[in-house]
Amino acid sequence: MELPLLHLALVGTPNSGKTSLFNALTGSRQKVANYPGVTVERKEGFFVTPQGRQVSVVDLPGTYSLRGRSPDEEITRDFVLGKASGETVPDLVLCVADSTNLRLTIRLLLELKRTGRPMILVLNMFDIASRRGISVDVERLAKELGVPVVTSIAVRKGGTADLLALTDEISARLAAEPGENSWRALSVAELRATQREADRIISDCVSLPSRPDTWTARIDAIVLHPVGGLIVLALILFVMFQAVFAWAQPLMELLQSGFDALGDFVHATLPEGLLQSFLQNGVISGVGSVIVFLPQIIIIFLFILLLEDFGYMARAAFLMDRIMGGAGLHGRAFIPLLSSFACAIPGIMATRVIDNKRDRLTTILIAPLMTCSARIPVYTLIISAFIPARDVWGFINLQGLVMFGLYAAGITSALVVSFLIKFFMLRDYAPAPFMLELPDYKMPRLKSIAIGIFTRAKMFLQRAGTTIFSMMVLIWFLASFPQPPAGATEPAIDFSLAAMIGKALAPLLAPVGFNWQIAVALIPGMAAREVAVAALGTVYAIEGGKEAAEQIGQVLATKWSLATALSMLAWYIFAPQCASTLAVIRRETGSWGWMAATFAYMLVLAYAASLLTYNVAVALGAG
Amino acid sequence: MTDTHDTRREMPLGLAKRGYTGVIQHLSAKDASSALSDIELESRLIELGFVEGARVEVLHEGLVGRDPIAVRVDNITIAVRRREAMAIIVA
Numbered sequence: 001m002e003l004p005l006l007h008l009a010l011v012g013t014p015n016s017g018k019t020s021l022f023n024a025l026t027g028s029r030q031k032v033a034n035y036p037g038v039t040v041e042r043k044e045g046f047f048v049t050p051q052g053r054q055v056s057v058v059d060l061p062g063t064y065s066l067r068g069r070s071p072d073e074e075i076t077r078d079f080v081l082g083k084a085s086g087e088t089v090p091d092l093v094l095c096v097a098d099s100t101n102l103r104l105t106i107r108l109l110l111e112l113k114r115t116g117r118p119m120i121l122v123l124n125m126f127d128i129a130s131r132r133g134i135s136v137d138v139e140r141l142a143k144e145l146g147v148p149v150v151t152s153i154a155v156r157k158g159g160t161a162d163l164l165a166l167t168d169e170i171s172a173r174l175a176a177e178p179g180e181n182s183w184r185a186l187s188v189a190e191l192r193a194t195q196r197e198a199d200r201i202i203s204d205c206v207s208l209p210s211r212p213d214t215w216t217a218r219i220d221a222i223v224l225h226p227v228g229g230l231i232v233l234a235l236i237l238f239v240m241f242q243a244v245f246a247w248a249q250p251l252m253e254l255l256q257s258g259f260d261a262l263g264d265f266v267h268a269t270l271p272e273g274l275l276q277s278f279l280q281n282g283v284i285s286g287v288g289s290v291i292v293f294l295p296q297i298i299i300i301f302l303f304i305l306l307l308e309d310f311g312y313m314a315r316a317a318f319l320m321d322r323i324m325g326g327a328g329l330h331g332r333a334f335i336p337l338l339s340s341f342a343c344a345i346p347g348i349m350a351t352r353v354i355d356n357k358r359d360r361l362t363t364i365l366i367a368p369l370m371t372c373s374a375r376i377p378v379y380t381l382i383i384s385a386f387i388p389a390r391d392v393w394g395f396i397n398l399q400g401l402v403m404f405g406l407y408a409a410g411i412t413s414a415l416v417v418s419f420l421i422k423f424f425m426l427r428d429y430a431p432a433p434f435m436l437e438l439p440d441y442k443m444p445r446l447k448s449i450a451i452g453i454f455t456r457a458k459m460f461l462q463r464a465g466t467t468i469f470s471m472m473v474l475i476w477f478l479a480s481f482p483q484p485p486a487g488a489t490e491p492a493i494d495f496s497l498a499a500m501i502g503k504a505l506a507p508l509l510a511p512v513g514f515n516w517q518i519a520v521a522l523i524p525g526m527a528a529r530e531v532a533v534a535a536l537g538t539v540y541a542i543e544g545g546k547e548a549a550e551q552i553g554q555v556l557a558t559k560w561s562l563a564t565a566l567s568m569l570a571w572y573i574f575a576p577q578c579a580s581t582l583a584v585i586r587r588e589t590g591s592w593g594w595m596a597a598t599f600a601y602m603l604v605l606a607y608a609a610s611l612l613t614y615n616v617a618v619a620l621g622a623g
Numbered sequence: 624m625t626d627t628h629d630t631r632r633e634m635p636l637g638l639a640k641r642g643y644t645g646v647i648q649h650l651s652a653k654d655a656s657s658a659l660s661d662i663e664l665e666s667r668l669i670e671l672g673f674v675e676g677a678r679v680e681v682l683h684e685g686l687v688g689r690d691p692i693a694v695r696v697d698n699i700t701i702a703v704r705r706r707e708a709m710a711i712i713v714a
């Protein structure tokens with residue numbers, strides 16, 4: 001007889017290792033990092049127990065209680081209580097605890113017991129607890145709590161064997177006990193009583209050596225020093241942006257010469273004509289010009305992943321709390337905003353941990369101003385074409401410095417916009433509290449970093465292969481048809497649809513110094529920011545023939561004035577050119593209005609910034 | 624919990640300096656001018672382990688107005704603003 005699918009749910013305090021456990025059980029690669037509030041969605045996975053039972057397991061956002069104070073906590077509450085529409089209540093709840101820190105989880109477990117769902121307490125991170133000399137009387141704990149208890153090490157091979165065995169054992173006798181749900185939100189007195197009860201149980205069953213993690217204390221003495229900490233934070237960001245330039249260069253040149261060789265090969269082997277032009281100008285110049293930036297994108301992700309795994313993110317939020325507060329932002333907003341350096345989409349999703357609706361909305365609105373990795377190709381292309389690669393003060397790369405300046409401009413404008421939102425729209429408004437657990441530092445794990453980078457690189461290449469490729473086909477088509485009449489003397493592209501569209505738009509963009517080629521590139525650039533680079537690559541390649549196809553950067557350096565280049569950089573600090581970000585804003589705010597507002601305000605800022613930059617630059621003689 | 628500490632004067636954790644150690648005596652949400660309601664603030668503090676009898680130590684403070692503070696509560700570290708920490712009465 002086939003047994004029905006067993007439904008498990010992973011519930012526990014934030015950062016206790018639920019997602020690590022989920023990944024270990026199901027072989028998935030969901031995001032794991034060392035700060036509270038990583039998981040903000042419900043994720044289902046499947047596995048088979050050693051005895052052959054089919055299991056569905058759901059990973060949930062971490063929570064300290066079932067009260068559901070913020071959107072991520074509501075997801076957990078609704079799932080555990082079976083309120084989520086069309087969902088089955090879990091047959092067995094795995095309450096996951098960080099073994100070095102049992103107080104809060106045991107209190108949560110006592111609350112969870114009232115839901116009447118069968119439960120197991122999983123003492124995760126048992127390796128760290130043992131290393132610190134924490135010993136747990138597992139049998140006694142199980143008896144006191146009235147719940148089976150098992151230890152686990154989610155990040156070690158075989159570290160979940162006991163949990164699997166226990167799941168098999170329990171699931172065999174599960175059917176008979178559908179408990180009654182008597183859960184309701186705890187009053188303050190009940191909460192306090194539960195915490196007391198939890199503390200009593202812990203003092204009976206757990207022996208804690210008074211040996212805190214000395215490494216964490218030592219590192220924090222520097223990293224959380226009121227002045228030193230801010231210097232360290234600035235230094236980390238500075239090194240990150242320098243590295244994006246300095247370290248990536250050799251690899252990028254290698255990729256570039258690879259694409260050049262491929263272009264030459266296509267040019268030499270195929271007969272002159274449309275196919276040759278499509279492959280060389282559309283595919284290789286276009287898509288290739290974006291793929292070249294893979295090393296830079298990997299470096300920025302490497303930095304962010306290392307900081308996340310090490311446990312630095314919560315510290316950065318601590319350091320920035322008051323500074324962000326001055327701009328009217330919630331302290332918790334720092335982590336979503338820092339993730340937006342990689343991509344605004346996970347950043348916007350991560351705002352779910354912010355409990356206050358208005359704070360969350362402000363953070364969502366400004367997240368796209370943080371310089372995401374899709375801007376890197378645009379910035380790098382223009383910087384390397386127009387900014388000389390010399391060192392200032394002997395050791396700082398000037399190109400890296402400009403890059404740092406662009407990031408700083410993004411951050412500053414985000415703070416200013418947030419300040420204006422608070423000032424004009426939400427004036428009578430007391431600051432929301434900032435309360436955040438600062439987890440102990442953990443050595444970043446090579447495997448999870450490697451998986452993280454691999455997933456991001458794959459996503460980037462997939463985008464290059466789908467969104468960017470299809471936009472390139474479109475651009476190539478627009479730039480190639482209609483073909484010029486026989487005997488025409490002007491360049492062929494002047495007769496194309498692209499030129500017609502570009503020239504129609506050019507008057508609008510002339511005040512900011514954009515020519516018609518840029519106007520054409522900005523349209524498919526709406527789909528994704530990097531597309532603009534690829535589109536410029538294709539347009540100039542078709543216009544200029546073989547030589548131009550080789551080095552888009554060099555072409556720009558001859559065709560654009562410095563003022564135009566700077567204006568383009570200013571445009572990209574603000575430009576709302578990412579369809580997926582707008583779609584996520586719509587989903588997370590539940591409103592088309594906020595999406596439109598974001599688009600409009602960013603467009604206005606982009607135009608204004610470019611107008612200012614262009615005119616100042618021209619006035620200074622860079623036109 | 625009172626025998627060793629009733630000689631020390633009670634004060635809100637929000638006024639404690641870096642290096643301060645003490646034991647939580649009680650919570651008094653109405654003393655903090657938090658944006659949260661009294662009940663909500665008290666619930667959140669309890670949920671983070673700030674209950675009577677817990678040992679606290681102020682480990683770090685921020686730059687601007689020495690705010691926020693990082694507090695060791697038994698064996699975890701929590702960052703809170705001084706405004707909310709005013710609700711935690713220690714001695």
Ligand SMILES: Nc1nc2c(ncn2[C@@H]2O[C@H](COP(=O)(O)OP(=O)(O)OP(=O)(O)O)[C@@H](O)[C@H]2O)c(=O)[nH]1
Nearest residue numbers: 015016017018019020033037038039062125153154
């Ligand atoms: N040494 C050790 N580290 C672990 C173990 N389980 C998880 N970790 C680490 O603990 C950190 C948090 O793990 P996550 O799986 O992201 O925690 P989570 O409970 O899903 O966190 P939220 O989604 O924020 O609620 C990561 O740095 C993991 O690598 C374990 O058993 N041993």
Ligand SMILES: [Mg+2]
Nearest residue numbers: 018019038039
């Ligand atoms: Mg998680």
